[in-house]
Amino acid sequence: MSSASLSSALPPTASASAGSRCNPHLRIPKTLFTFHHPHHHHHPFLLRVTNETSRTEVSTTDPTNERLESDKIVDGMDFGELCNEFECISSPLVESTARQLVRDILELREGNRALGTYAVSVKYKDPVRSFTGREKYKRPLWITGALENPTVRVQEMVMLSTSVLNIKWTIQGKPKSFVAGIGGDLIIRVNSQFTLNQISGQVIEHEELWDLSSSSIIAQAFFWTSRRLFATVEAAKDLADGAKDLSTRFSTKQENTEVYPDPSGDPTKFFQRDDGFQRDVYQIALFLAVLYFVVQFLRTTL
Template sequence: MNASAFTTSSSLTAKHGGCRCRSQCAPSASRLSICQLPQQGRRLRDRDRFSLRVANEPRTEVSTDPSNERSEADKIVDGMDFGELCNEFECISSPLVESTARQLVRDILELREGNRALGTYAVSVKYKDPVRSFMGRDKYKRPLWVTGALENPSVSVQEMVMLSTSVLRIMWTIRGKPRSVFAAIGGDLIVQVNSQFTLNQISGQVIEHEESWDLSASSPAAQAFFWTSRRLFATTEAGKDLAESVKNLSRRLSTERENIEIYPDPSGDPTKFFQRDNGFQRDLYQIALFLAVLYFVVQFLRATL
């Protein structure tokens, strides 16, 4: 299913100063049910819809004004179809999917690093590209490859489409001058990125993120620079991953040791303590106590009967 198959059918009525949305969902999976609230200041009209599929059109470069960047991201998302949220029996998605899509395109256009909205990603999100893969949203806090490898990089979004109610695809382009004297001779590096996000249909969070790259618009020198610098970047990040794993394992083992009960040493200084696990000894005491109670019950019954 692709985004071009989706259509919109919704109605909105006002009551006592508020709003009430009544969506009409068709049984076909190719229908869309979305409520646009009036206070959002947007209406889905055919003449105002933003074209999602761009073919050989001039790219819109990112403005230096943050308000314009946000406006551009909003215009892209406002024109999207998000699939069938509900049918006659149940709702299979939520408006949070749209909120996540809006935030993702914002992060891309602004090349956000440390201030990226991590709430849009699940805690155990999985990321994969041709040279690197990882798990965990904390790794999205790290610096981006593009900011360290290119001078004055610019970003443009060509296409943003929901392939289904849970899969979002964003086609975007990075352009910049390589930070290398030899690579810069070949001109700007142009990377066409295909980002595919799999979303949780209820929470709207990204659970899988996969990227692929097309460098056909770049010179051979720029392409060589890209793959060399990208692999070096991936190796460095993998080293950070390993260091974090060792650190987390050490912290976990330390916590487990602290949770073991502390007993005084009966054979030495009463102020000296040592740690031991007496689970087996406790079980023996409980079994002995049970047998003693059973013995006394049997003896009592024999004496009274």
């Protein structure tokens, strides 16, 4: 599939005659995004986008404004050849996932993030934390808790293949710590790579890399300290959730097997099994795990 191009000269009705895989060409008013592209008709594979705000501003009087402002970032992308003469190797859902991911990034979405974009067992990894499971995407972001009025800019968005999406974006904001604030704004250049299921379009792997070379030494120290502390707290939450799930499963099993027949063979005799020891083992294991993460955090920061 060739690259979709953005044109403000086409009227909105032109989209009705477009192919089923082409993006709609709409008349777009002046917005927060600045597109840099050559004047010829065929765009390069990379789409470079600049956004000078931390959120996508949505007009309350125009319900289609949010879709236009987020979707137009993806309109010029090349998603590769989804189908050839013999078979389809990818799904149109890959494109809709890309639109949702960039919307979540620009708006710094937390609790209202579209979890359907991620597979149930999605794997996440960054330099200080990793986890499995999309439910953890519901938790608050480190950005909103550590920075004042953070801004987000998307520089590049490209499909490295029909199943791998790469987004380069920048976070900038003043640390909420008074001491760290002396070092000026914290600038983080993020490289997010998403591996997508080619059929469902869902994210199955998500990896992030950070570049802090544009920040001062003080700002970098604040980032790594606060980020590791954040990762430690999140890991403790993971353990607590895991213990809770295990306890729930065990309780459900106990409800079904609370009374056991006498193994001697007498069907009229029953006895109950004491599970107090097993509960104590779970509690001790949870305490040791939390203690381990606290010790590791102190070793890396002191």
